[in-house]
Amino acid sequence: MDSSWNKFTQFLSYKAERAGKTVVEVSPRGTTQECYKCGKEVEKSLAVRTHKCPHCGLDIGRNYNSSFVVLKRGLEELLGQGLPEFTPAETEPLPRKISASSVVETGSSLR
Numbered sequence: 001m002d003s004s005w006n007k008f009t010q011f012l013s014y015k016a017e018r019a020g021k022t023v024v025e026v027s028p029r030g031t032t033q034e035c036y037k038c039g040k041e042v043e044k045s046l047a048v049r050t051h052k053c054p055h056c057g058l059d060i061g062r063n064y065n066s067s068f069v070v071l072k073r074g075l076e077e078l079l080g081q082g083l084p085e086f087t088p089a090e091t092e093p094l095p096r097k098i099s100a101s102s103v104v105e106t107g108s109s110l111r
């Protein structure tokens, strides 16, 4: 491996560990051609700056799509399994009601 790249990843890992984070290396191969949403390959030349997927209809910036592919690969690597499609978190009602009298506005005096 290239020595300066090796030093960079060592430094990055060191800083990440100190911050309680994890560094995951992923293959950059095909990140500009892969659709992050459906996973299909969408060939485009370097001059094409937009990712328009004919398979799922995704239409976003080329680099924006690539960043999601990199994130997805990293998370898959970290979790050791395929990810389900990005879905919003399940929402539930609050476990109990909070009465208005227990809510104290910022700056108000407590009695």
Ligand SMILES: [Zn+2]
Pocket: 035, 036, 037, 038, 039, 040, 053, 054, 055, 056, 057, 058
């Ligand atoms: Zn797609």
